[in-house]
Amino acid sequence: MDDLDTRLLVTMRANPRIGLTELARQLGVARGTVQARVEKLTTRGVIENFGPTVSPAHAGHPILAFVWLQIAQGRLTEAVAALDAVPQILEVHGTSGQHDLLCRVVARTTDHLQEIIAHILASPAVQRTDTTIALSTQIPYRIEPLLQTP
Template sequence: MDDLDARLLVTMRAHPRIGLTELARRLGVARGTVQARVDKLMASGVIADFGPTVDPAHAGYPILAFVWLQIAQGRLAEAVERLGTVPEILETHGTSGQHDLLCRVVARSTEHLQEIIAHILTSPAVQRTDTTIALSTQIPYRIEPLLLRQPPP
């Protein structure tokens, strides 16, 4: 990625509905250049999607929690398959350290969160959970500072 790719991505994130022609105008390059760059960034996986960013809190799920899971030895695939059936689990990451998985979970209420955790614990593959409820978001997801960072000398 070079400076033009970074500026292209930052502009696309700031203006998600921008067309290629307008993007080219703002960046001061030809439309074909923008199309080629976008295609390259898509093919390499840098651009993962063009979907809208949905705020779960505004969609009826104001509780955000992080749930750490300890998985029974040799049962990771079983646990992940089961977790994939829970719509309130937005993402799950394998981790190192004390816990095996970290899930980002949303819920309609704390009672609903408790039901979700109880459901997770019905899986024999899950031995233990540890839950932290987010009280606020201090720095929302962002990528622009990383994209615009100058490479180290």
């Protein structure tokens, strides 16, 4: 990635609904250049999507929790399949250390969160959970500082 790619991505993140023509104007380059760069970045997987960012809290799920899981030996695929069936689980990451998976989970209430955790524990592939409820978001997801770091 070069400086133009970085400026293009930062501008697109700051103005998610910006059109290619306006993007080209703000960056001081030809529209065709912007279009080619966007296509290249999309093909390389740098740009993953163009959809809106949806706030789970504003969509009726204000509780955010991080649930660590310990998985039974050799049952990772089974555990991931069970987790994939739970719509309130937004992300699952394999981790190193004493836990095997980290799940980002949203819920309508703390009682609802408890139901989700009980459902997760109902899978024989899951041995143990450890849950932390997020009280606030101090730094929301961001990518711009990373992009702008040489």
